[in-house]
Amino acid sequence: MARDAFEYPDVAGYPDGSGFLDQGTALSPEDGGSLEYTTPSAEAETEFVVRDDVAAFEFQALIGRRVVGLIRYAGRDSGPLVLRSTFVEPVQRGRGIATALIAHVLDDLRDRGQRVAVECGQIRGFIDAHPEYRDLVVPASPPRD
Template sequence: MDEVIDDPRAPAFDFTVVNDENAGIYEAILDDREIAGLPYDAAGDDRLVLLATSVFPKYRKQGIATELIRRVLDDVRAQGKTVTIMCPVVRAFIDHNPEYTDLVDPEHPGVAKGHR
C-alpha cells in the first residue's frame, strides 16, 4: 500500500493493461508476461467489484500498482460503470486521488474510506 501513498511518479516500465473479461481480471503485461493484476467480479451490467491488487515481487515499489489502478478506473469510467472496492490498495488510491470518488457506487461502496 505504500506504493500508492508514497510514489506519485510514473512507473519505471511501460506496460499494457488488458481486461480479460472471461477471467475477470485486469492484467498489467510487460514483454508478454503478467507483472500485476486486479481481479474483479461483475455485479450486473454497470458495476465492478474490485477485489485485490497484486504486483509480482520483482516489480513492486516502482509505481506499477498505482498506474494499474489508474488505468482500470479510467476504463471503468469510459464504460460508464461504477465500482465496489474490496481492495484496501484501491481504497487508498481513491482516497489520495479524489477525482475518482465519483466512480464508487454509493449504495455498495465496499471498504470504508480510510480503512487500511
C-alpha cells in the same frame, strides 16, 4: 467482507493493510482480453500494457507476454464492477506498476460509464488519495446479518 481463495494472511499486511497478500502462484499469460493500453503512466518506471481478460475477471499489466500485475474483479453485466484485489509480482513492486494499473483501470471504467464497488484496500487508498475518482464508487452496502 468476502475474500478470494487465492489470498492468504500476511503479518506484514501487504498490500491492502488488512493482512492479505496474493501469492501469485498461478499466473500464466494467455492471449486474449478485450482492452489494451500501450500508453505508459508517468507514475510507473516501466512501460507495460494493460488488458482486460474477461474470462479470468482480471485487468492485467503485462511486460512483454508476462503478467506482472493484476486487479481481480467480479461482476460485469449489471450493477457496479467489484474491484476485489490488486497484485504485483514481488520483484516488480516499488516501480509504480500498481498505481499506474489502478489509474488505467479507473480511467477506462469512467470512459465506459461503469461504477465500481471497492473491496481492495489498495484501490480504496488510491481513490482516497485521488478524489477525482470518488464519483466512480458506489456507496457501501450495509453489512449483512
